[in-house]
Amino acid sequence: MTLGFASLFVAYAAGMGLVVGAASLTVALTRSTAVARLRRVGAWAPRIGGGLLLAVGAYVAYYGWYEIRARRDPALADPVIDGAGAVQRALADRVDGVGPGPLAAFVAVLLVVSALVARRRHRRRSAAADA
Known part of the structure; x- marks a missing residue:
């Protein structure tokens, strides 16, 4: 019975970690755009x-x-x-x-798209700094 509680706790912790990680990644990648919008909504x-x-x-x-x-x-x-x-x-x-498969695939796609957007922004900043 203890193993059931431990596995439930691990599953809960992994799910919460995934949500918090995805939210943190989203905020980090959309910081400049989000900050301008959040200032208006912030009030x-x-x-x-x-x-x-x-x-x-x-x-x-x-x-x-x-x-x-x-x-x-x-x-x-x-x-x-x-x-x-x-x-x-x-x-x-x-x-x-x-089901867990499509949800995991959706999160993976979000992570890949986020990484590609971050890479593209980094290249733009590097090109602007070099010019």
């Missing part, structure tokens, strides 16, 4: 983040209240919780339907 980022935090906090509080009610009445049905569960299941089924 709204705290408000958007606060709104998301408020929505997530409200859902967590609502879910806690649902759990308290569900302890008293196990047959309790709640449309908000059922809707959130349906969305989660649909997303999980979609990712599961795609």
